[in-house]
Amino acid sequence: MILTRRQFLNGVGTIMMGAVLTPTPLSTSWSAANRANTVQSIHTVTGPVAPTELGTTLIHEHILCDFIGAEKTGPHRWERDEVFEVMLPYLKTLRATGGGTFVDCSPKYVGRDPLLLKRLAEASGLRIITNTGLYKEPYLPRYALNGTPESLAADWTREAEEGLDGTGIRPGFIKIAANEGPLNATQEKIVRAAALTHRRAGFTIASHTTEGKTSL
Numbered sequence: 001m002i003l004t005r006r007q008f009l010n011g012v013g014t015i016m017m018g019a020v021l022t023p024t025p026l027s028t029s030w031s032a033a034n035r036a037n038t039v040q041s042i043h044t045v046t047g048p049v050a051p052t053e054l055g056t057t058l059i060h061e062h063i064l065c066d067f068i069g070a071e072k073t074g075p076h077r078w079e080r081d082e083v084f085e086v087m088l089p090y091l092k093t094l095r096a097t098g099g100g101t102f103v104d105c106s107p108k109y110v111g112r113d114p115l116l117l118k119r120l121a122e123a124s125g126l127r128i129i130t131n132t133g134l135y136k137e138p139y140l141p142r143y144a145l146n147g148t149p150e151s152l153a154a155d156w157t158r159e160a161e162e163g164l165d166g167t168g169i170r171p172g173f174i175k176i177a178a179n180e181g182p183l184n185a186t187q188e189k190i191v192r193a194a195a196l197t198h199r200r201a202g203f204t205i206a207s208h209t210t211e212g213k214t215s216l
Contacts, residue, residue: 043172044101044127045118054127055100060206062106063087063117070109070141080116084123091124101127105206107135107175114169131175131206132159133194137186149189153196160201174198177208 041048064083066073091102102121106112114130121128133156134144144152156174163170174194179187194205 042129043170044121044129045114045169046121046127048170049127053100056098057101057103058094058099059103060105061102062111063104063120064111064113065106066111067139070139073109073111075113075116078111078113080113080119083116084119087120088123091120091126095125099126101129103129103173105131105175105208107131107133107177108164109141110135110139112164114164114167118167118169129172130164130169131173132156132164132171132197132203133175133205134190135175135208136177136179136190137184140186140190144190145186147189149192149196152189152193153200156193156197157200160197160203172203174201174203174205175208176205180209 040051042051042054064078064087066077068077094102104112104117112130117128117130120126134140134152160171162168174197176190176194178191183191191207194207197203198205
C-alpha cells in the first residue's frame with residue numbers, strides 16, 4: 001500500500017508515543033512490572049507530558065548539526081539568535097498544519113543544544129524532544145574512546161535523571177549510531193552503554209545507521 005507523507009507521519013506519530021515512554025521517577029532498580037503499573041510520561045524540553053499529548057510526531061529531525069568534531073564543537077560554533085530566527089518559521093508552519101511534536105536527533109558533540117530547543121518549543125508551540133547518548137567515530141570525545149560501557153551508561157543515566165549540560169532539561173530517548181558492517185570495539189561499547197541506560201532509565205534507543213548492512 002502506498003502512503004502519502006501525511007498518512008505516514010500520522011502513523012509514526014502513534015509509534016513515537018510508545019517509543020519514548022519513560023517511567024517517572026527513574027530508578028536503576030526499576031523493574032518491568034513496576035513500569036507497567038506506573039503512569040508513564042514523555043520528557044520534552046519543556047517538561048513531561050502524557051503520551052496522548054504528542055499528536056502527529058516527526059520522529060527523526062535536526063534543528064542543527066555540527067560535524068567539526070567533538071574536541072571543537074559547542075554552542076560557540078553557532079549563533080543561537082540566528083538559528084532561532086531561521087528555524088522558528090518552519091516550526092510554526094509545522095504546528096499550524098497539525099504537527100504536535102518534533103524529535104531532535106542531534107546528539108551531544110554533533111549540535112545538541114537543549115536551551116535553543118527549549119526556546120524554539122516555547123515560541124512555536126511544538127513539543128520538542130531531545131536525547132542523551134553519543135554518535136559514532138570520528139565524532140566521539142576522548143572519554144568515550146577510553147571509557148567503558150558502564151561509565152558511559154552512568155553519564156547518560158545521570159543526564160536522564162538530572163538534565164543535560166547543567167540546564168535541568170531532561171532527554172526523552174537515547175541516540176546512538178552504528179557504522180556499516182560488524183561493530184568495531186568502540187561501537188560495540190556505545191551499543192552496550194545504550195542497552196544499560198535503557199535498562200536503568202527506561203528510555204528507547206534510536207540508532208542511526210549508514211547505508212548497507214549493520215550487524216548489531
